[in-house]
Amino acid sequence: xxxxxxTATGPSDGLPSGAVPGSVQSIERxxxxxxxxxGSGGTLGVTDISEAVGLAKTTTHSLLRTLLLVGFVEQDxxxxxxxxxxxxxxxxxxxDVNELRARASNWxxxxxARSGHAVRLAALTGEDVxxxxxxxxxxxxxQVLEVGTVLPPTTALGKVLRAHSHPHTGHRPAAGAxxxxxxxxxxxxxxGWATEQGEYEAGLGGLAAPxxxxxxxxxxxxxxxxxxxxxxxxxxxxxxxxxxxxxxxxLAVSRELGHGSG
Amino acid sequence: xxDRYVLAVDQGTTSTRSLVFDxxxxxxxxxxxxxxxxxxxxGWVEHDPMEIxxxxxxxxxxxxxxxxxxxxxxxxxxxxxxxxxxxxxxATGRPVTRALVWQDTRTDELVSxxxxxxxxxxxxxxxxxxxxxxxxxxxxRWILDHVPRARERAExxxxxxxxxxxxxxxxxxxGPDGGVHVTDVTNASRxxxxxxxxxxxxxxxxxxxxxxxxxLPEIRPSVGVLGVATALSPALPIAGALGDQQAALxxxxxxxxxxxxxxxxTGSFLLQNTGTELVRTRSGSISxxxxxxxxxxxxxALEGSVAVxxxxxxxxxxxxxxxxxxxxxxxxxxxxxxxxGCYVVPAFSGLLAPHWRGEARGLVAGLTSYVxxxxxxxxxxxxxGWQTRDVVQAMAADSGLSLPALRVDGxxxxxxxxMQFVADxxxxxxxxxxxxxxxxxxxxxxxGLAVGVWSDIEALRRNWHRAAQWTPSPARAQALxxxxxxxxRAVQLSIAWGAP
Numbered sequence: 001x002x003x004x005x006x007t008a009t010g011p012s013d014g015l016p017s018g019a020v021p022g023s024v025q026s027i028e029r030x031x032x033x034x035x036x037x038x039g040s041g042g043t044l045g046v047t048d049i050s051e052a053v054g055l056a057k058t059t060t061h062s063l064l065r066t067l068l069l070v071g072f073v074e075q076d077x078x079x080x081x082x083x084x085x086x087x088x089x090x091x092x093x094x095x096d097v098n099e100l101r102a103r104a105s106n107w108x109x110x111x112x113a114r115s116g117h118a119v120r121l122a123a124l125t126g127e128d129v130x131x132x133x134x135x136x137x138x139x140x141x142x143q144v145l146e147v148g149t150v151l152p153p154t155t156a157l158g159k160v161l162r163a164h165s166h167p168h169t170g171h172r173p174a175a176g177a178x179x180x181x182x183x184x185x186x187x188x189x190x191x192g193w194a195t196e197q198g199e200y201e202a203g204l205g206g207l208a209a210p211x212x213x214x215x216x217x218x219x220x221x222x223x224x225x226x227x228x229x230x231x232x233x234x235x236x237x238x239x240x241x242x243x244x245x246x247x248x249x250x251l252a253v254s255r256e257l258g259h260g261s262g
Numbered sequence: 263x264x265d266r267y268v269l270a271v272d273q274g275t276t277s278t279r280s281l282v283f284d285x286x287x288x289x290x291x292x293x294x295x296x297x298x299x300x301x302x303x304x305g306w307v308e309h310d311p312m313e314i315x316x317x318x319x320x321x322x323x324x325x326x327x328x329x330x331x332x333x334x335x336x337x338x339x340x341x342x343x344x345x346x347x348x349x350x351x352x353a354t355g356r357p358v359t360r361a362l363v364w365q366d367t368r369t370d371e372l373v374s375x376x377x378x379x380x381x382x383x384x385x386x387x388x389x390x391x392x393x394x395x396x397x398x399x400x401x402x403r404w405i406l407d408h409v410p411r412a413r414e415r416a417e418x419x420x421x422x423x424x425x426x427x428x429x430x431x432x433x434x435x436x437g438p439d440g441g442v443h444v445t446d447v448t449n450a451s452r453x454x455x456x457x458x459x460x461x462x463x464x465x466x467x468x469x470x471x472x473x474x475x476x477x478l479p480e481i482r483p484s485v486g487v488l489g490v491a492t493a494l495s496p497a498l499p500i501a502g503a504l505g506d507q508q509a510a511l512x513x514x515x516x517x518x519x520x521x522x523x524x525x526x527x528t529g530s531f532l533l534q535n536t537g538t539e540l541v542r543t544r545s546g547s548i549s550x551x552x553x554x555x556x557x558x559x560x561x562x563a564l565e566g567s568v569a570v571x572x573x574x575x576x577x578x579x580x581x582x583x584x585x586x587x588x589x590x591x592x593x594x595x596x597x598x599x600x601x602x603g604c605y606v607v608p609a610f611s612g613l614l615a616p617h618w619r620g621e622a623r624g625l626v627a628g629l630t631s632y633v634x635x636x637x638x639x640x641x642x643x644x645x646x647g648w649q650t651r652d653v654v655q656a657m658a659a660d661s662g663l664s665l666p667a668l669r670v671d672g673x674x675x676x677x678x679x680x681m682q683f684v685a686d687x688x689x690x691x692x693x694x695x696x697x698x699x700x701x702x703x704x705x706x707x708x709x710g711l712a713v714g715v716w717s718d719i720e721a722l723r724r725n726w727h728r729a730a731q732w733t734p735s736p737a738r739a740q741a742l743x744x745x746x747x748x749x750x751r752a753v754q755l756s757i758a759w760g761a762p
Contacts (some may be wrong), residue, residue: 098590102587140728144733200284
């Protein structure tokens with residue numbers, strides 16, 4: 001049961017520059033650092049790591065800072081030593097959108113029944129905001145199932161997903177998203193919900209909140225949509241029972257996915 | 263004034279659930295408790311009636327506590343697993359043996375003997391159903407034959423028979439201390455012992471199966487007060503009872519002839535309301551009682567039961583390990599655009615409606631080196647869609663009723679690929695209601711209607727709201743009609759394969 005063969009542990013395993021033709025050097029180096037960190041079990045500081053991969057300490061440090069930022073490594077604040085980040089460990093546990101719909105279905109139905117509005121659950125596919133689940137507005141009028149439809153990033157659902165994307169989840173902001181300011185996205189992130197008041201289509205409103213997976217990562221957005229005036233008061237504030245319904249339902253789906261269960 | 267709520271008990275095959283609904287038909291609270299499945303021999307399936315009674319008391323008390331202070335619970339309705347058979351002592355409330363569950367196949371031999379008798383034709387004629395081990399009557403006969411002294415004690419009136427709703431109502435209303443011994447007409451219609459037109463126990467059928475009349479419960483309407491549940495606090499009128507699939511039909515507000523629902527669970531159960539006239543079946547669907555309001559005529563339904571639907575997806579997950587969870591079957595199926603010529607007939611233990619061929623065995627047809635696991639996943643989902651078409655065609659032949667739309671419920675309704683396939687295969691819109699808990703909602707509706715929480719069935723109809731609709735594509739519908747004979751050929755192969 002030897003595990004030395006697949007783990008770089010000494011300076012002799014350092015990367016010769018340009019080892020693989022056509023490869024991206026910084027990714028190669030980051031991969032080598034991750035291998036060293038994985039093999040060390042969280043016992044190495046930046047000096048040990050730079051020696052192990054055969055790179056200058058400043059280069060190693062800047063690579064580690066990027067890995068830290070995207071959550072692929074974590075640093076012990078007391079000792080300064082590095083370990084693999086939880087986000088890296090979660091890379092292999094992709095949440096299937098059909099699984100997501102099945103788990104969210106009861107809560108989405110209840111939200112539509114209580115609020116009287118159409119409910120949509122959306123997730124990012126690449127850069128697109130895609131409707132994963134859609135519950136009709138409960139008035140029995142003619143409506144078309146929108147599952148699979150791509151929504152613009154200016155919708156409330158799009159804002160929630162974008163607020164929690166790059167660099168935090170590795171998704172890049174979608175094209176045409178310039179209409180939403182960084183300040184608004186920061187606000188969405190902090191307060192935990194997003195609004196849409198005619199940005200996408202005049203007269204239409206939306207209210208959405210993030211759905212988190214087991215590890216705390218935002219995996220989807222859940223929201224209601226309808227006439228702007230039925231969702232917001234004259235000052236543009238969400239009507240209060242509605243806001244609580246949306247955030248409670250998003251929380252309930254998050255719990256269903258294992259969020260907050262330790 | 264506080265909200266008026268209705269309590270529903272859904273006594274199912276694997277668990278007992280207690281739910282509270284408000285006047286809008288929205289679920290307010292739910293509690294659930296699973297019970298043990300006993301498999302003493304191959305093909306035998308038993309439940310402990312005492313455990314189920316304890317779970318009913320416990321979940322009812324919990325859910326009543328959950329809503330206390332929020333609204334007044336004014337009635338109790340019961341929906342139950344059908345055809346599961348209990349026999350107990352009138353004096354003590356002790357079951358003489360564990361309940362024989364609807365999945366239990368121990369009566370197969372007995373049923374073959376009975377079916378071979380020259381006077382067997384009267385069973386289908388009077389009860390509306392052909393003799394099969396699926397129903398409760400043969401199970402009751404088995405208990406009388408095999409439990410020591412059961413027959414003589416039953417004849418003396420010491421033993422009582424009931425399906426699950428009867429057992430629970432008797433216990434809820436006092437048990438040995440004045441318990442009410444009643445069954446609802448939908449459950450009674452699943453025994454083979456009831457005259458399906460008169461809705462009375464039939465003397466000739468009782469003689470045919472050798473069942474003493476003294477042990478039978480009184481047959482009552484599904485909607486109407488049956489007794490007072492003094493075992494609960496507060497005591498509630500028990501005002502509705504229905505077999506679970508009939509409860510789902512009621513919960514889906516299928517009150518007009520032609521309206522139909524299909525529940526997609528482990529198996530699939532399609533029921534179509536046929537109104538107050540009994541339909542003679544020739545094409546493989548069965549005629550059953552849908553519901554009866556007190557003082558009104560009985561409403562009938564055609565039923566098509568398919569044994570394996572969601573169970574086939576489970577097999578893909580647990581038997582083959584091709585997917586990690588059931589919903590992932592859609593992801594896998596969407597990796598390809600068609601079935602690649604592959605068909606799966608899930609006759610794991612024979613085929614039920616409309617074929618009724620117990621000897622059939624499952625098969626995968628059309629394998630070539632082109633077929634991938636994606637095609638297999640698609641064929642698995644399509645099998646459920648094709649089987650729905652088999653059943654709907656048989657019903658249309660029997661009833662002559664058109665199907666305006668199919669109302670669906672159950673876990674598989676979150677599968678958009680399957681639901682669209684069903685819509686295309688039937689060339690009929692498929693609609694999903696806002697409240698997925700149709701079985702317990704139907705029980706709540708029955709009870710609430712009886713005590714005036716809802717004024718009439720029109721009020722219930724207004725509570726039904728569409729949460730999703732899958733509309734057939736004319737081109738796909740045409741293509742699938744052209745493809746249907748290929749599926750039928752695969753079904754014939756599965757029957758031929760299992761033939762002795």
